[in-house]
Amino acid sequence: MGRRCAVVGIGQTDYRRRLEVSLEGLVRWAALEALEDAGLTFADIDAVVLGKAPDLLEGVMMPELTLADALGAVGKPIHRVHTAGSVGAATAISGATLIESGRYERVLVVAYEKQSEGNATWALSGGKSGGQGAGGTFAPWIRSYIRRSGAPEHIGWKVAVKDRRNALRNPHAHLRIPDISEDKVRESPMLWEPLHFLESCPSSDGAAAVVLASEDAARKGPSRPAWVVAHAKRSEFASFPGRDPVRPQAGVDCAEALYRKAGITDPLRQIDCAELYVPFSWYEPMWLEGHLLASPGEGWKLTDSGATELGGSFPVNPSGGVLSSNPIGASGLVRCLEAARQVRGTAGEHQVDGAKVALGHAYGGAAQYFAMWIVSADPDPDFT
Amino acid sequence: MTSQRPVAIVATAATPVHSAYAGPEAGLVMSCVNDLLAATGLTREELAFTIAGSCDYLGGTPFSFVMNLDGVGAWPPVYESHVEMDGAWALFEAWLRLQVGDVDTALVIGSGKSSSGDQRRVFALQTDPYTMAPLGLDPVSLAGIQARALLDAGLATEADFAATAARSGAGSLDALLAAPYVSDPLRAHDVAVPGDGAAALVLVAGDRVRELTDTPVWITGMDHRIESRLPGLRDLTDSPSTRAAAAGAGADSGPLDLAELMVVHTPEETILRNALGLKAETAVNPSGGPLAGHPVMATGLARVVEVARRIAAGEAGRGLAHASSGPCLQQNLVAVLEGDR
Numbered sequence: 175m176g177r178r179c180a181v182v183g184i185g186q187t188d189y190r191r192r193l194e195v196s197l198e199g200l201v202r203w204a205a206l207e208a209l210e211d212a213g214l215t216f217a218d219i220d221a222v223v224l225g226k227a228p229d230l231l232e233g234v235m236m237p238e239l240t241l242a243d244a245l246g247a248v249g250k251p252i253h254r255v256h257t258a259g260s261v262g263a264a265t266a267i268s269g270a271t272l273i274e275s276g277r278y279e280r281v282l283v284v285a286y287e288k289q290s291e292g293n294a295t296w297a298l299s300g301g302k303s304g305g306q307g308a309g310g311t312f313a314p315w316i317r318s319y320i321r322r323s324g325a326p327e328h329i330g331w332k333v334a335v336k337d338r339r340n341a342l343r344n345p346h347a348h349l350r351i352p353d354i355s356e357d358k359v360r361e362s363p364m365l366w367e368p369l370h371f372l373e374s375c376p377s378s379d380g381a382a383a384v385v386l387a388s389e390d391a392a393r394k395g396p397s398r399p400a401w402v403v404a405h406a407k408r409s410e411f412a413s414f415p416g417r418d419p420v421r422p423q424a425g426v427d428c429a430e431a432l433y434r435k436a437g438i439t440d441p442l443r444q445i446d447c448a449e450l451y452v453p454f455s456w457y458e459p460m461w462l463e464g465h466l467l468a469s470p471g472e473g474w475k476l477t478d479s480g481a482t483e484l485g486g487s488f489p490v491n492p493s494g495g496v497l498s499s500n501p502i503g504a505s506g507l508v509r510c511l512e513a514a515r516q517v518r519g520t521a522g523e524h525q526v527d528g529a530k531v532a533l534g535h536a537y538g539g540a541a542q543y544f545a546m547w548i549v550s551a552d553p554d555p556d557f558t
Numbered sequence: 559m560t561s562q563r564p565v566a567i568v569a570t571a572a573t574p575v576h577s578a579y580a581g582p583e584a585g586l587v588m589s590c591v592n593d594l595l596a597a598t599g600l601t602r603e604e605l606a607f608t609i610a611g612s613c614d615y616l617g618g619t620p621f622s623f624v625m626n627l628d629g630v631g632a633w634p635p636v637y638e639s640h641v642e643m644d645g646a647w648a649l650f651e652a653w654l655r656l657q658v659g660d661v662d663t664a665l666v667i668g669s670g671k672s673s674s675g676d677q678r679r680v681f682a683l684q685t686d687p688y689t690m691a692p693l694g695l696d697p698v699s700l701a702g703i704q705a706r707a708l709l710d711a712g713l714a715t716e717a718d719f720a721a722t723a724a725r726s727g728a729g730s731l732d733a734l735l736a737a738p739y740v741s742d743p744l745r746a747h748d749v750a751v752p753g754d755g756a757a758a759l760v761l762v763a764g765d766r767v768r769e770l771t772d773t774p775v776w777i778t779g780m781d782h783r784i785e786s787r788l789p790g791l792r793d794l795t796d797s798p799s800t801r802a803a804a805a806g807a808g809a810d811s812g813p814l815d816l817a818e819l820m821v822v823h824t825p826e827e828t829i830l831r832n833a834l835g836l837k838a839e840t841a842v843n844p845s846g847g848p849l850a851g852h853p854v855m856a857t858g859l860a861r862v863v864e865v866a867r868r869i870a871a872g873e874a875g876r877g878l879a880h881a882s883s884g885p886c887l888q889q890n891l892v893a894v895l896e897g898d899r
Binding site: 176196197227228229230231232233234235236238239240241242243247248249250251252253254255256257258264267268271272274275276277291297298406407408409410411412414422423424427428431539540542 | 562613614615618620621623624625627628632633634635636637638639640641642643647650651654655657658659660680681683684685686687688691781782783784785786787788798799802883884885888889
């Protein structure tokens with residue numbers, strides 16, 4: 175079914191306030207790095223897919239129009255994906271679809287956010303002042319998870335420390351807190367109970383890019399491909415009576431579809447590491463459970479055991495994750511490309527030893543949009 | 559390019575174009591989805607892939623497409639995506655998605671509620687943020703510059719612009735040409751009035767096509783291209799992106815009985831006719847086109863719906879649908895549709 179698709183080039187900017195570079199410069203930076211990695215130029219690209227979170231974050235409407243030149247898209251097809259916070263991963267999947275359809279050989283996928291050009295909390299609150307922000311939406315559900323699972327309070331602090339320590343190994347990461355500790359997290363200001371300041375993601379600028387290729391094109395390239403062996407998306411209503419926002423059905427369905435497509439029957443054992451979209455610390459155990467990597471009530475125990483640390487049995491967010499860098503629209507693509515770096519063996523200081531199969535994930539909206547992919551060093555991974 | 563899996567439109571839906579729809583955008587979407595389910599007898603669960611096109615900025619609300627999910631019907635959870643573009647680009651991704659081979663049915667939607675804001679001010683935000691945006695360059699002003707370029711090149715007259723408007727039902731040529739300018743050399747009749755509305759269709763591949771309809775409308779080709787963001791770098795009297803998209807869609811591989819073109823400003827008809835090389839035998843915008851109804855973000859997909867309906871009704875055998883995005887026809891999409899061969 176469909177042609178194989180592989181990641182053959184990866185590029186990303188540093189994630190921080192990028193006042194020294196324009197919107198065009200930011201996306202072009204990531205795109206050029208991905209092309210160089212793939213041994214290609216803009217002339218080799220058949221189509222471009224662009225993703226970002228709401229246009230209101232920068233105040234540029236339908237930015238594929240103004241970024242067409244910077245992305246080498248003039249004379250080519252370019253389309254723009256927007257699926258809330260999941261958009262970076264949804265954009266990667268959209269690009270993979272273009273390859274799998276047989277229509278294109280090489281597709282450039284770019285996602286970005288330049289939060290310093292706007293007011294993210296205003297924009298994320300529906301363009302209203304005095305909004306609750308993303309943390310205000312998620313905090314009650316996190317509290318509900320804690321009550322339901324019986325998890326001790328320190329789990330959130332532990333995730334925050336782990337991801338910030340991992341970030342110290344990733345030169346692109348925004349937050350760098352060498353003396354991070356559970357005490358320091360606990361003593362940081364309470365933003366949205368139970369979330370402390372240091373359990374929350376930063377506001378970052380940044381762009382990420384991947385070059386996707388067909389099998390023929392991938393085998394001609396200079397770099398080792400990361401094969402996209404499966405991808406899945408699911409969405410559900412934002413709210414209705416009886417909806418479970420702590421363990422959304424769309425997230426469960428998405429994971430089931432993904433593992434089925436990949437031939438994965440025991441995800442915790444058969445996947446070597448994961449880049450999960452964790453903008454607030456508690457989402458690590460919540461997604462471990464919500465995506466069938468752990469049974470209900472068991473996700474926090476996995477985190478507590480140290481299994482999700484770099485060097486553990488199932489490292490989660492070796493790059494430092496969204497907790498350390500959050501260029502919103504790009505964050506999902508960063509998860510997908512960091513998963514690809516792991517299986518290509520090019521993750522540098524945060525490489526997971528021997529990683530062959532990795533999960534990239536993003537979610538968005540009121541925890542209602544899910545997009546995930548599995549990448550592998552082997553185009554036909556054997557999970558027996 | 560490898561051989562293409564045949565994909566057909568089996569049902570279409572479109573709302574009336576409202577000057578100001580009183581309900582939420584999701585109401586427009588839901589009306590189309592309900593019509594499509596009734597027309598095909600399919601259940602929501604049988605539509606394997608859903609993709610919508612809409613734009614946050616029309617309502618000035620980030621994530622406005624999230625509310626549209628209420629109209630899409632996203633429970634149980636659906637396999638779904640969204641482009642921040644006219645629904646015609648959602649159709650492009652759906653058409654390729656069905657060609658992958660593992661999914662046979664798709665729901666495609668375009669919707670917009672432009673009455674929420676002042677469209678000239680809103681669409682001015684499409685231009686580059688650092689040099690052009692501070693000028694407040696809006697699409698109607700830019701269309702005026704494009705119209706002037708056409709006049710200066712001797713490629714059209716103001717009477718040609720008015721003739722396009724007259725064919726869309728705007729009134730008599732003499733009366734139109736006596737009207738004052740709104741964006742010199744454009745008059746009010748030269749500019750489509752933004753409205754609220756939605757269009758949608760069901761796309762099917764494989765054996766299911768014949769189960770669902772006796773009059774499938776096959777999408778035999780589709781392509782889209784973009785041009786530079788800088789009007790000064792482009793020849794505004796031509797549309798090379800339309801020409802390239804038409805070639806990519808295989809538009810010239812047979813006669814065209816009709817073409818529905820996204821003419822939002824009358825001078826665009828001259829440019830598009832020339833770029834597409836349309837012959838006298840091709841009826842252009844028999845529906846009246848966007849000048850007779852411009853449901854912003856659904857206008858392009860509505861062109862596809864218009865062509866599909868005429869082919870399904872046996873009024874035409876082969877037709878072309880065109881959609882556009884950006885100022886001065888910056889980005890263009892072409893779809894070629896055919897009835898049973």
